Amino acid sequence: MTENDSIITPSPPLIYTAFRLGFRVISHLFFREIQTTGTHLVPSSDPCIFIVGPHANQFIDGVTLLSRNPRHSYVLMASVSYNRPLIGHVGKILSAIPVVRPQDIVHKGTGSITYSEKEDPFHILGENTQFTQELNPRDFIIFGKNYKGHVARVISDTCIEITHAIPNTNTTFYTSFKIAPHVDQTPVYNEVHDYLNRNECITVFPEGGSHDRPEMLPLKAGFAVMALGAMAENPELISKLKIVPVGLNYFHPDRFRSRAVVSFGQPISMNPTWVEGFKKGGKEKREAITHLLDQSDEAFKTVTTNAPDYDTLLVIQAARRLYNTKKLTLHQVVELNRHFVTGWIQLKEKEDTRLISLTRKVKLYNDTLSFLGIKDHQVDKLNITPIRASLLLMRRLFKLIILAGLGAPSILANLPLIWATHTISKQKQKEALAGSMVKIAGKDVLATWKIIVAGIAAPMLYGFYAAIYFGYLLKRKPELTIHTKMMRACMIWAIQPILHYILMRLGDSGIDIYKSIKPLFLAVRNPEVGQILRVMRNDLSRDITSFVHEHQDLFFPQLKKDTLHHDSSDKLDVKKSFIHRGK
Known part of the structure; x- marks a missing residue:
């Protein structure tokens, strides 16, 4: 912990404190090092919804967060986990809120279906299906490569109407399908509202489930509905309720004695117009939820590192290491990775010719290191x-x-x-x-x-x-x-x-x-x-450093020009600029 010494929070229950200490011991044993940043941004007494991601380490995410969170928080927990022998008992003791997820009750449908986005984008046809018995409005029908259709109306046993066209589908043949029933989450929302009205905190993993992808999954709307619904019922929460993004940044999350950084971001304040739109329902309600989701998605970008695919992530991480900086802390490494992902992807989308050339050189350098069995930091x-x-x-x-x-x-x-x-x-x-x-x-x-x-x-x-x-x-x-x-x-x-x-x-x-x-x-x-490798690294490091400085408005959009300090070799002293920003 680095910044939470000055935070004054209400004393949590003794059992919660004991588990928090136990979780801290577990995380200390599993991880070689954990750094926590941004805890000074967490409100000391106002109600909060902590949105946490990426959900890359299943139950360890909860252990890591609860051991580092300065506020006592109640976690939303999948019912399948809540009902497990060991994990469920811990959840019950800590008063976790069980949530039935649609993906946990998915079942196979009878018969097969076909869908054509071009010919009939708002209808799905079936063969030997039993839509009237197995489907209801608001259910989801899932087929192919995770294509989802939201049921608007069941017309017959062999025909349903869906609310939106399903993009990027080329299905012209009959295929099997699964059904994800609609789940009424009203009891969950009511319990969350009660906690928020008492100035308590809630923790949500808005991706819906853990995964090992290099990018975050699309955020589920549940936490936005909880927040807006609570403010619609209690207007006093509009000025008090905050949504706090929390980034869990792991270095090899599955490995024993690896490292991690827990980053608390700038809290999101609620816009009263969103609450008014939510109250009106219909299209305006959906727009209010979308606005909050967009704000949250942007907030996550300040505390997480997201790459479109694993190969791109490897290239960007190598480029960040080759970028000419002084020795950085774990938190600074994560922040620099985040800046590099942002700038690199934007230039990649523009098909920048120099970036393409640098990418090719970085891949060659990585392959050479892999062949020789050494790491980049060992080349010097x-x-x-x-x-x-x-x-x-x-x-x-x-x-x-x-x-x-x-x-x-x-x-x-x-x-x-x-x-x-x-x-x-x-x-x-x-x-x-x-x-x-x-x-x-x-x-x-x-x-x-x-x-x-x-x-x-x-x-x-x-x-x-x-x-x-x-x-x-x-x-x-x-x-x-x-x-x-x-x-x-x-x-x-x-x-x-x-x-x-x-x-x-x-x-x-x-x-x-x-x-x-x-x-x-x-x-x-x-x-x-060794001499060849060092020359290769120095040349590539010089090219990447020069390239980043030429596009520093993309790589470091939040840094003002007067905070960029260069030494005699034209190196960007990121460490100083990070400290400057902290002030």
């Missing part, structure tokens, strides 16, 4: 003589051997735990991927299940080792009393997690040393390649 370390590299290599190998010797017992003792977390999380990944139409590889569930399995299996494994030691005492130490033997066994059970934590921290150092060995091997084996 190749500027070393083979003799010095050999000495440094031997010293680090010696350190690595010592750390491996210290950590070997812990690794061997935890092999059953490692196997269980890996196997079960991979199985859950397959199940999540099979049941989703938006996930790419299902990586968003890996961290959650690793932590759940470890939380259950680790105490059992340590108990097993303690039982073995107790059996040893019974057989080999007859002079000891049963009470003493049990106390010693309990001490063995309790001390194991402490020892494993210490060895885990040593393991962080060991991993850093291991990663530094490859460039040293390269510097010893083939120093010419």
Whole structure:
């Protein structure tokens, strides 16, 4: 935490505080580092709706947010999760608000359908279908590549009318379909309104479900309906209610001991005209909701990094690393990534010829690094003589051997735990991927299940080792009393997690040393390649830095010209400009 020391908030209930502390321990164990920014922007007493995204790490998103949020908040939780044995119990204890999502009750329809956007854009025809029995107005009919039709009227068993044409469909043949029934969320909205009227806070993941895509999914309208509906019922909320965007920015979210940044953004104030439009209903109600969604979407861009696809994200991240800046904090890296995504995509849409050339060079540079098995930040370390590299290599190998010797017992003792977390999380990944139409590889569930399995299996494994030691005492130490033997066994059970934590921290150092060995091997084996790589990187870094400065109005639209400080090499001192903006 960096900015929340000065925030004064009402004391949350004791149980919530205890869980918040527990969640903080869990996030500290799983993540190597978490930075939190923007907590000074969170209102200290007014009601808030926290909209959180991207939802890239399933239940870990909630753990990470609740452990860092300065306000006590009630989370909207999918009913399927609320009814699960472990996750659901936690949700019930923390007074989470269960929500039935249409995608959770989707079922297959009878027969098959056909649709033609050109010939009849507002009707879907069926064959051997039972529309009158299976469909109702406001239901969704889903087919093909996640095409959705919103049912306006059921005409017959083989014909329905939809509210809007479905774009980009070329279906001229009969296909199977699914039905997503309309869900009346009035009870949920009423409960949310009660909390907001009491100046409480609500947390919503507006994408609707977790995913592992490089870009955020379109925002669902639920939180906008909640906010506008609450203000329509209680006009006093118009000046008080704020919507706070929260960005969860992970560096490899599924990996143990990775890093994360939690960014709280500028709160969105409510426009009274939106509330008036919402009250009128019909078209004006939809427009009011759309206005709030658009504002929220723009607000998310200030706290998240979104790329249109994974390949583009890799190129932009590499370009950001090559951009000539000083060493940055995690938060500054995230902010610079965000600026680069904005500028890069705009120039890509304009088909800028120099950008196309730079993209090609960056891809070649990335492929070269991948072939040699080193990272971009290690290229500068190749500027070393083979003799010095050999000495440094031997010293680090010696350190690595010592750390491996210290950590070997812990690794061997935890092999059953490692196997269980890996196997079960991979199985859950397959199940999540099979049941989703938006996930790419299902990586968003890996961290959650690793932590759940470890939380259950680790105490059992340590108990097993303690039982073995107790059996040893019974057989080999007859002079000891049963009470003493049990106390010693309990001490063995309790001390194991402490020892494993210490060895885990040593393991962080060991991993850093291991990663530094490859460039040293390269510097010893083939120093010419290192020289070529450094020249290649320096040239590419110079070109990208020059290109960014030429288009700084696109890459840094929020920075005024007088906040851009350049040194003698014409480098943009982003760190100073970030500090300047903070003031």
